[in-house]
Amino acid sequence: MLAPGNHPDAIAAQVERLLAEATLAEKVAMMSGKGFFKAFAEDGRVWAARPYRAGGGLERLGVPALWFTDGPRGVARGQSTCFPCTMARGASFDVGLERRIGEVMGIEARAQGCNLSGAVCVNLLRHPGWGRAQETYGEDPVHQAEMGIALGTGIQAHKVIATVKHFALNSIENSRFYVNVVIDERSLHEVYLPHFREILDAGIKSVMSAYNKVNGEFCGQHHELLTGILRGEWGFDGFVHSDWVKGVHAPYGAAAGLDVENPEPLVWGRHLLAAVEAGQIAPAVIDTACRRILTTLLAVEAAEAPLADYGEDLVSCPAHVALAREAAEKSAVLLENDGALPFDRARLRRLAVLGRLAGIENTGDFGSSRVRARHVVMPLAGLAEALGEGAILTGDESDLPAAAAAAAAADAVVIVVGTTADEEGEYIPGDINLGQEAAGQAARVARSRGGDRTHLGLPAAQLALIRAAAAAAAGKPVVVVIVAGSAIMVEEWRGEVSAILQTFYAGMEGGRALARLLLGEVSPSGRLPFTVARDAGDYPPFDPAVDEVVYDLWHGYAKFSREGKKPRYPFGHGLSYARFSQRALGVRRQGDRLHLQVAVRNDGAMAAGHVVLFMAEAPGVLAPRWPRKLIGFARVELAPGETRVVEVVAPISRLMIRDAGRWLLEPGDYRILAVRNADDPAPLVAGLRL
Structure with missing residues (x-):
């Protein structure tokens, strides 16, 4: 198909010609993804081994398809640049940095055959137990809006459509497929939707609907959300697609305002075609959906790309890797410091680096947002590179006497604690594989992974490690580094250590960034994008298995302030050198x-x-x-x-x-x-x- 030129009138005329020539069956086919299950099986059930066809596409008339990739911490294809997780980047409060990261994601998506990115996740962190907290920016809608605009417009600068997700009120992971969120008008429009509107007003052209229900109806077929608010009140003219599998439950979702069912025509396809032929759904509904899809696609096709070539040599190139390190440095939040940091390198002959998490690859969950980077520098490797292998003493929670001996022999101690993909993240039942196991292995895995957290503190083994190391260090500096997607309670142990630094999931260059931060080559400058409580009961109620939940105006720093509760660390807290x-x-x-x-x-x-x-x-x-x-x-x-x-x-x-x-x-x-x-x-x- 020849590009019609980038004038809106030319694009509109071309869309109408295509709609006039396409058959009803061809139009309905454009409203679903295609080939996902076959591709997933061929790729050994490894998520994102190839781009996924996510709507559009009509070969007879030369219409291109939408080719989808996640994700929030980098392009979930090939061996892309793995940035710090979204929550970490939220802690940077750096809109310009996030725009540059968006451009890299757009470049790497385009270089790997994708033109639709699911990277912009802006669901509010209502409670730190939410398993996918790492995929969003924090608890405040204005902060979400500014960061989401930066990422989305950066992605779209390179002829890749950004989709903002999950619309709306998706803040529980384990029950996401069925939970009903009950909410009043003020809370919905003032707290949970305004950042979506600002992002769409900035020109982001796609929306992914959420799995959950809102006031009794699933989001993927919710007429008030998708038509009344999104199109009617906000004037959004892009397209809406469902989340992957179980994103829509009936053909009438098309009439409600959903344009694409992903990843396959499980509910639509022949069922939607039959509903139109039976007079249950008006043909105009199909034309309207296809018009939105085609208009967006043709506008992207007609635009001139900023780069002359998008070769695969751009993927995880040195400049992009350097940007990942910059993001990790700017994201780290110094929570406490009694003067122990930065370390005096001249006096640091031996450093004890303790904890299992210091040495394992741990860049976030193993769900749809996973990025398989060409390399990952973890804390132990980064500190050994900076100080020399001979300066590093090691130990972990599996052998407390050995860890204590390392702490006693060192000039200073760094303990890495927190969470992994086992404790939080996208919930992966034990009978599917989204890349958490290598290609070719059995489809069933031994256990489920990720999901919501019900315990907000550190596990007992990590607490024991901190106490053993602090006692053995006998007054020497003890620094705890927290790796996690959101808040970790510190009340049980904070008084026993010298400094606390939260690095979140710091991406492929996190270990090098950590070394530079601890050694004072750069100053910590991140700020908490959420509130850390002294008492977990100060947060809103949270039940990962709940069937129904009420969301109101009050969460995060607003709830703490209204109730006169003093947090351990308020929203925006962060120390500096x-x-x-x-x-x-x-x-x-x-x-x-x-x-x-x-x-x-x-x-x-x-x-x-x-x-x-x-x-x-x-x-x-x-x-x-x-x-x-x-x-x-x-x-x-x-x-x-x-x-x-x-x-x-x-x-x-x-x-x-x-x-x-x-x-x-x-x-x-x-x-x-x-x-x-x-x-x-x-x-x-x-x-x-x-």
Whole structure:
């Protein structure tokens, strides 16, 4: 098929010609994926061994297909660049970095035959037990919006369609196929949907529906979500496709607003064709769905690619690997530090690196987002590379006396603890293989993996390791490195160690990044994109096996603040090797935008990144409001002694409330704050009357 040119009128005319010439059966066929199960079997049941046909495609008329790839931490194809997980990148609060990562994902997807990416996951972290927390950015919708826009627009810059997922309210893993989320209008529109809208308004052209139900109906066939809100209220003109298997349950999902069933025509196909022929579904429904698919596809085909060539030599090339390391360095969050960090390299003759997780490949779960990188540098290897093999002493939780002896003999101790794909991630029942086992092995695996966490602390063996090592170290620096997708409770052991650094799942270069962070070659600069509690009971209720759950306005830092609960580490918490001061907060309204600015100075002795959070306190007369609400943020890199003025432009809609189908801007006096974290006791404050 010849590209029609990139003018919208030319594309629209070409779409109408195709619709006029295609048969009903051909149109229905474009509304489903094709060939997944055959390909999956041929590839030894290894997920993403090839691109998956995910809709579109009509060979007789030269219509291209959608070729899908995950994923959130890198392209789930071949041996792509494995970035830190999404939650880690959320901790960077670096929109520019995330845009560059998006471009790399777009390049590597295109270089490997894919034109549809499922990388943009922005479901809110309502509770840290959610197994797929690692695939999203955090607990706040504004933060999700800015990071999701950056990733999605970066991907689409290289003629790859980005899909934002999972629409909507998907924040439990184990019961995702059947749980019914009950929610009121305010909570839905003010908390759980606004970031989806901002991302789509920025030009992202596809949506993946969620498995779960909302107010009694499955998301993949939910007319209010897919047509009333998405198309009617928001004006979205791209296409919606289902999640993989069990994403839609009846042909009427097409009439509700779903355009593509993936990965195969299990529910649609001949059943949808029969429903149209029987008069149960109007032919116009089919034309509308195909029009959305074709318009998006032809626009992508007609666009000029930024690069002249997308060869496979671009996949995991040195520049992309270097970006993965940069992301790992900027994502790490220094939770506590009594002055032990950074290590003084001149005095560090022997370093004990302890814990099973220090030496195993551990970049995240083994579900659909898995990336099989060409190499993975884990903490033990990264520190040995930096200090020399002879400087490293090792031990783990399987032999506490040996680990304690290593700690006693060393000048400092690093203990790597946390989780793996066994404890959290996409839930993989024991009878399927999404790549967790090598190709050619038996389809059935010994046990299920991943899923939601019901325990938010460290396992007993890791606690015992920390205590044994801390006792043996006898006052020497003991640093704990947490590898996990979201919050880990620290109350049982934090008083026994010198410093705590959370690196999340740090990607293929995580070990090298860790060495540079511990040795002071770069300063930690990440901030927590979620709240860490002192007591697990301070979080909302969470039951991974629940049939029905109620979501309201209150989770994360808003819930803690409303209830007067003091977290261990608030949203936005993160220490640095530098010191920063903020002054001269300015706020002005211009039309439907707020212009926020503040001056930031690096008062420390080394270059470092700093994150400014802008929050609002609303009058709260018309309805209960979040006590403080994030409305914008910015990251700035500063040399010692350098001052820069940081400016953020935020839509006024971030201050609005929802009431009976309308958006209202509550009149009155607002306080706009520049803070270091959500609980900052000494914010800069400016008044704003609306």
